[in-house]
Amino acid sequence: MSHSTAAAPPSERLHALDALRGGALLLGIVLHAALSFVPASAQFWFVRDTHPSLLLGLVSFTIHVFRMTTFFLMAGFFARMSFHRRGTRDFVRDRLQRIGLPLVIGWPIIFTPVSLIVIWAAYLPNGGPIHGVRNWPPVLPNFPLTHLWFIYVLLELYVAMLLVRGAIVWLDASGNWRAVLDRLFAGIMRNPLAPLVLAIPIGIAFSLDQRWVNAMGVRTPDQSLITNAQAWIGFGTAFGVGWLLHRQADLLRLLERRRLPHLLLAVVLILISFVLSGVMLSAPGAPKLPFSFATLKLVCVVLYAPAIWISTFAVIGLALRFMSGFSPTWRYLADASYWLYLIHLPIVMALQVALSQLNWPGLIKFAIILGIAIPPMLASYHLLVRFTIIGAVLNGRRAPREAVPAAEVAGPVAP
Structure with a gap:
């Protein structure tokens, strides 16, 4: 039975958010499984299935819009x-153990079979290395992080956060600046136009990227140790x-109350953006358009950047409404999601x-x-990870956690 955050204590909201965090990782498995069936997959995936599916193209496009944000x-x-x-x-030690160590140990274990599978695919008429991708053998700073790039970026963000927070605490001993920042952030979040305001930075970044098309979303640093702007x-x-939302967690109630308008608007923007993605990808070889490609790109930016934040707010609101309260199933899947995401890519490929x-x-x-x-991935988690040293590294504990409050949730704190 779900609970509304309007009446639920903070721990209930945390159950919902932790389930959403695990769900974002699990959706990554669905996304990667669908990529070989996307009609334009030859431009960004190592193999194209002989039976592409427009529906799976829409599924992967939709997941890609909101999942990583x-x-x-x-x-x-x-x-x-x-x-x-x-x-x-202890925070630094914990992050190095549960984020840094899996990256260092997991990358060679994952990348070796991934490379062999790409070589296997190269013998097929519709498979092989993606056109334009270099980095083999890896030469720094070019480095194929594959799907583990999110761990690398998390580590960078933790470092940036510690530096920025340390500077603010040093400069703002009285806390006045932080109080002003809290009021400014709360004012933005309470405004129904909040997703549009938050979309401005990434929208500008899209506009400045000459090669950007909306099918790629936010350009991920999966081929380099230098994270792109x-x-x-x-x-x-x-x-x-x-980070700021945790300072004023009651603002989560706004996202729950606005979940339906956000959801409806997100659906409209994603559907239009998906149609335009086909136009963008086919534009170079298509007959002359009645408008310039620059105009098409601007329209896509204006639609896609807000879609990211509107859809993100929509799924958070839906999680708060329907996934609050403890669920043994979601607790288990949230625990397993990190391990499943780490190991899934070569299996799916x-x-x-x-x-x-x-x-x-x-x-x-x-x-x-x-x-x-x-x-088998779930079985490997239950038998090899959940109550073993691997589970202790990834999730920070080696005992059953069903009764653990949501505030103690482990995992890749956050993909």
Whole structure:
């Protein structure tokens, strides 16, 4: 039974947000499983299935709009909670253990099979390395972080947060500046136009990127150790909003109350943006458009940047409304989501290659990929991770956690 945040205590809201954090990671598995079926996948994925699906293209596009912004907003929210609960030294130690160590150990373990699968796909008529992608063998600063880029960016944001917070505390000993910042942030969040205001920084970044198309969303730093400005702006803004939101957690009630307007507007903006993405991707080789590509891009920016924040607010509001209260199922999936996301990519990729040439409908093959991949991944979590040293590293504890309050939730505090 769900509870409204208007009547729920803070711990109830945290259950919802932690479930949303885990859901953002699990949606990443769905997203990657769908990419080989996206009609334009040859431009950004290593294999294109012989039976592309427009529906799966819409599914992947929709997930891509809000997933990582939602994740990094949750990251900032839970980072501040963890920081004030642990203190600086323990917070740094905890982040290095649960974020830094999985990156250092996990990257070679994940990248080796991923490379072999890409080589396998290269023997297919519709597979192989993505056009224009270099970095093999990896040469610094170019470095194929693959899907683990989010961990790398999280570490950067933690460092930036500690530096900025330290400077503010030093310069603002009285707390007056922080009080002004809180009032300014609350004023923005209470305004129905808040998503439009928050969309301005990333919208400017999109406009300045000559190669940007809305199908790529925020440009991710998955091929370099130097995080691009677009990722810093888009995900850094989300992280900062999450941090400030934790300072005034009652503002979450606004997102719950506005969930339906946000949801309806998000659906409209995403559908229009999806249609325009096809126009943008086909524009270079298409007959002359009745308007310039620059005009098309500007329209896409004006629609897509607000769609990011409106859809992010929509899913947060929906989570607060329908996922508050303790749920053993969501608690378990939230615990497992970090491990599942870390290991899923080579498994999903191998299944995509194996099925890519079969003369079956794309939706059927997509369902098979998820149906085959997820059960053994969940089993590996339960048998090899949940109560082992691996689980202690990733989740910070080695005992059953069903009865643990949401305020003690572990995981990649936040993807």
